[in-house]
Amino acid sequence: MDSSNSWLLSRVLVRLVAGALGGVVGYWLGLHLGYPVALGIALGAASVLALSISDTLKGHQLLDWLRNPEDPLPQLPGIWAEVAHRVQRVLHLRDDAIAHERARLDEFLSAIEASPHGVLLLDATDHITWVSAAAADHFGLDRQRDLQQRVTNLIRQPAFVQYLAAGDFREPVKVPVSRGGQTWLQLHLQVYGDGLKLLQSQDITERERADTMRRDFVANVSHEIRTPLTVLNGFIETLGALPLTEVERKRVIGLMAQQAERMQGLVADLLTLAQIEGSPRPASGRWVRVAALLQRIETDARGLSRERHPITVLFEPSEQATEVSGIESEWLSAMGNLVSNAVRYTPAGQPIEVRWARLPDGAGEFSVRDHGIGIDAEHIPRLTERFYRVDGSRSRDTGGTGLGLSIVKHVVQRHGGELKITSEKGKGSVFTLHVPAVRVRRA
Numbered sequence: 001m002d003s004s005n006s007w008l009l010s011r012v013l014v015r016l017v018a019g020a021l022g023g024v025v026g027y028w029l030g031l032h033l034g035y036p037v038a039l040g041i042a043l044g045a046a047s048v049l050a051l052s053i054s055d056t057l058k059g060h061q062l063l064d065w066l067r068n069p070e071d072p073l074p075q076l077p078g079i080w081a082e083v084a085h086r087v088q089r090v091l092h093l094r095d096d097a098i099a100h101e102r103a104r105l106d107e108f109l110s111a112i113e114a115s116p117h118g119v120l121l122l123d124a125t126d127h128i129t130w131v132s133a134a135a136a137d138h139f140g141l142d143r144q145r146d147l148q149q150r151v152t153n154l155i156r157q158p159a160f161v162q163y164l165a166a167g168d169f170r171e172p173v174k175v176p177v178s179r180g181g182q183t184w185l186q187l188h189l190q191v192y193g194d195g196l197k198l199l200q201s202q203d204i205t206e207r208e209r210a211d212t213m214r215r216d217f218v219a220n221v222s223h224e225i226r227t228p229l230t231v232l233n234g235f236i237e238t239l240g241a242l243p244l245t246e247v248e249r250k251r252v253i254g255l256m257a258q259q260a261e262r263m264q265g266l267v268a269d270l271l272t273l274a275q276i277e278g279s280p281r282p283a284s285g286r287w288v289r290v291a292a293l294l295q296r297i298e299t300d301a302r303g304l305s306r307e308r309h310p311i312t313v314l315f316e317p318s319e320q321a322t323e324v325s326g327i328e329s330e331w332l333s334a335m336g337n338l339v340s341n342a343v344r345y346t347p348a349g350q351p352i353e354v355r356w357a358r359l360p361d362g363a364g365e366f367s368v369r370d371h372g373i374g375i376d377a378e379h380i381p382r383l384t385e386r387f388y389r390v391d392g393s394r395s396r397d398t399g400g401t402g403l404g405l406s407i408v409k410h411v412v413q414r415h416g417g418e419l420k421i422t423s424e425k426g427k428g429s430v431f432t433l434h435v436p437a438v439r440v441r442r443a
C-alpha cells in the first residue's frame with residue numbers, strides 16, 4: 001500500500017474512531033441526562049465535524065501560502081507539514097529549471113550578439129519580435145521601442161520591401177542605407193518554424209568600396225593606355241599613307257616617342273605601386289644617409305628642369321651624418337616624385353627649394369617648396385588618389401598620369417610617416433614628408 005493510500009486510510013480511521021468515541025461519550029451522557037441514542041449520534045457527528053473543520057482550516061492555510069509562495073512556510077502539524085514541504089520542493093525544482101533555461105537562452109542570445117552580423121526575428125505577420133545590437137545599429141532601430149512594429153514600416157528601402165514581398169529568399173539582397181554616410185548592407189531572410197522569419201544583415205560597405213575601386217582602377221589604366229595608343233596608331237597610319245618630308249618625319253617620330261615614353265612611365269608607376277603594395281613593411285634596420293639621397297634628388301631635379309628653374313637644396317651642416325631607415329629606392333621614389341612635380345608644375349624662372357630639417361622631437365622633415373601654379377583647397381584632399389589630376393589636360397600635356405602622389409603617400413605611410421600638403425592657387429605649394437623619430441638617427 002503506498003503512502004497516499006495509508007494517509008487516506010488513517011484520515012478515515014481517525015474520523016471513525018473520533019465518531020465512535022463521540023458516540024460512546026454521548027450515549028453515556030445520555031444515560032444520565034436522557035435521550036442516550038440521540039445524544040450519542042449528535043456527539044459522534046460533532047466529533048467528525050470538528051476534525052473536518054480542523055482539516056479545512058489547515059488546507060486553507062496551505063492554500064493561502066500557495067497563493068504567495070515567497071512567504072515563509074506556515075507551521076502545520078503532521079501530515080499537513082509534509083504536504084507543504086513537498087509542494088515547496090516542487091516549486092524550487094521548477095524555479096531552478098526556469099533559471100537554467102533562462103541562462104541557456106541568455107548564452108544563446110549572447111552568441112548571436114557576438115557575431116558582427118545583425119539578426120532580426122519576425123513573426124508570421126512580419127512584425128519584429130527580437131533585434132540584435134548589430135541589427136539595431138545597421139538599421140538605426142531602438143531595441144525596445146521598435147518591437148512589435150511591422151518591419152517594412154522601419155526598413156523602407158524599396159529593394160528590401162520588394163524582396164520581402166516577392167517571397168523568394170534563396171539569394172540575399174544588397175540594400176543601400178544612409179547612416180551618417182552611404183553604407184551597403186547585405187540582407188538575407190530565412191523562413192523557419194511556422195512562417196517565422198530570421199533576417200540577417202551584414203555590412204558590406206568595405207567590400208563594395210573595394211569592388212568599385214578595382215573597377216575604377218582597371219577602367220583608368222585602360223583609358224590611360226588607350227589614349228597614347230590611339231595617338232600612336234594615328235601616326236603610324238600617317239607614316240604609312242603619306243609621303244613625308246624628312247622634317248615632318250622627324251617631328252612625327254618625336255611625337256610617337258613621347259607617347260611611347262608616356263606608356264612606359266605609366267607601366268613603371270603601376271609596377272612600383274604593385275611592388276610596394278605587395279611587399280612587407282620596410283624593416284627599421286637598414287639605414288640610408290639623407291645627404292646622399294638629397295644629392296641624387298638634386299641631380300635628377302636639375303636634369304628634369306634643364307636649367308629652367310633655380311633649384312636650391314638646404315640642410316644644416318650638422319645633418320651631414322643623419323640617416324633615415326627603410327628602403328632606399330622607395331625613399332628616392334617618394335622624394336623624386338615631389339621634386340618632379342615641382343619642376344613640372346612651376347613655370348620657368350620660378351625658384352624651387354628642397355629642404356631637410358630636424359624637429360625638436362627628433363623626427364625629420366623633407367620638404368619641396370615651389371612657386372608654381374598652386375592647387376585649389378578643394379583638390380588637396382584628393383591629390384593622393386590614384387589617377388587624380390587637378391587639371392587633366394594640363395597634367396597630361398606634361399606627361400603625368402596621376403599616380404605619383406599615391407606612390408608617395410604609400411611609401412611614407414609604410415615607413416610610419418605622413419605626407420602633408422599646403423598650397424595656394426597661383427602662389428605655389430609645399431609638400432612635406434614627415435619621417436618619425438624612430439626612423440631618423442645620427443650615424
Ligand SMILES: Nc1ncnc2c1ncn2[C@@H]1O[C@H](COP(=O)(O)OP(=O)(O)OP(=O)(O)O)[C@@H](O)[C@H]1O
Nearest residue numbers: 341342345374389390391395400401402403404405
Ligand atoms: N607642385 C605642384 N604644384 C601644382 N600642382 C601639383 C603639384 N604637385 C601635384 N600637383 C597636382 O596634383 C596632381 C597629382 O599629382 P601626381 O604626382 O599624383 O600625378 P601627376 O604628376 O599628374 O602624374 P605622375 O606623377 O604619375 O607622373 C597633378 O596632376 C597636379 O594637378
Ligand SMILES: [Mg+2]
Nearest residue numbers: 341400404405
Ligand atoms: Mg607627379
